[in-house]
Amino acid sequence: MSRGKIVMLNYEYDDLSLEQEECAKQGFEFAAGHCSTDDEFLAVAGDAVGIVNVYARVTPRVAEGLKNCKVIARTGAGYDLINVEACRANGIEVCYVPDYCVNEVADHAVGLLIAVQRKILQHHRNILAGKWDYQLVGPVARLNTQTLGLIGLGRIGRHVVRKIKEIIPTILVYDPYLDSETFAELGVQQADLDTIFEQAHIISLHAPLTPQTHHIISAESLARMRKHPFIINVSRGALIDLNALIDALQSGQVRGAGIDVLESEPDVPPALKALDNIILTPHAAWYSQDAEHETRTRALADVIRVINGEPPRNPAP
Known part of the structure; x- marks a missing residue:
């Protein structure tokens, strides 16, 4: 029975x-x-x-x-x-x-970060189009001179720090729920959101979706990003206002993005597909x-x- x-x-x-x-x-x-x-x-x-x-x-x-x-x-x-x-x-x-899936998501975040910042997909597309010229993608900065800003330092964020620290030594982290000892143990600098938006060349999201983090990347916050950063999101799609991100990628306010999750998924806006400075994966970071x-x-x-x-x-x- x-x-x-x-x-x-x-x-x-x-x-x-x-x-x-x-x-x-x-x-x-x-x-x-x-x-x-x-x-x-x-x-x-x-x-x-x-x-x-x-x-x-x-x-x-x-x-x-x-x-x-x-x-x-x-x-x-x-x-x-x-x-x-x-x-x-x-x-x-x-x-x-x-x-x-802590290791998988952290690996995916690091992979997107490097691929977007090094403009690997753009090189690949140029070669497929018969263009063998490294200069076509524009300037590329040395990664160890960049500042990485992490929003969220949970399990995955901590794994990202451990994996990426040899490549990018300067890491700013916003996480209001942790004490200063946690930041010190990982060798990262505790920062508020304003500091990350003003100083980070790359911003990677590792926060849960809550009323406080919904659209934490918005038109207003994007406008405050002085370094025209690359943005990585392997967390929750609704952390980013997608229309605001599209506008920022089109204008150059954001130099590029690696996005695994979308608020609209599985629907991908045509304007996002048309961008050359983004890598999209289908909510696959966990897999x-x-x-x-x-x-x-x-x-x-x-x-x-x-x-x-x-x-x-x-x-x-």
Whole structure:
């Protein structure tokens, strides 16, 4: 007899045998589906005892409608899709996987940073167009003379510091939640946003999406950037006002960008595609085969733990 249904929502995986086999072994029925509205969510998962959520939005109405659900686990480090307060008010625990892809995202950020600043893709396009001339891309500065500004010094931000410090020694960091000892231990300079906007040649975003960080890169903040920096975002698309960034890239206020996440994703504005001074990747910074396996198994494991009456390993804060 089944112990109830565990549902995976808005997944991107071709093969769900990992979840199917584990649920069967634990005595649960497994189902999977996609939804884009509250009604669709409840139609697919309304009778679930547990949900593995990849990209579905959990609103207060959804939380109230999940009468049997004990737990929702997000297969990722961000949980802004889920109204945690509403879930817990309705007896639903919320879990996530905060550290499954730290190396992958840090590597991706460093890769984008170097590729954009060294104008590697522009060289590549020129060669494909039959133009063998390093000067076509314009001036390129020596990286170890540049100042890097990081916004956010969590797990990924700290890994970026450790990986990039040999290449760019001068690193300014804004993170209002850390004490001065953390900055000193990593050999970086604590700074406020104004200092980063005024002094950084490269700005890399590693902050969660909150009301305070929404559009932290805006028309107003872009106008304050004196060094015409390169901007890297492997965190959350809504940290950047995309229209403001497009305007800044077109005008030269921002020299270039490496962007893995968009507020409009998967829709990419034509004006962004037309730019020569940007590298775009499809929310891929997290991905490796190892990271995918880890986040799927850990999210499902926490779902089963909570249903079994055990505390989750990674409850959302």
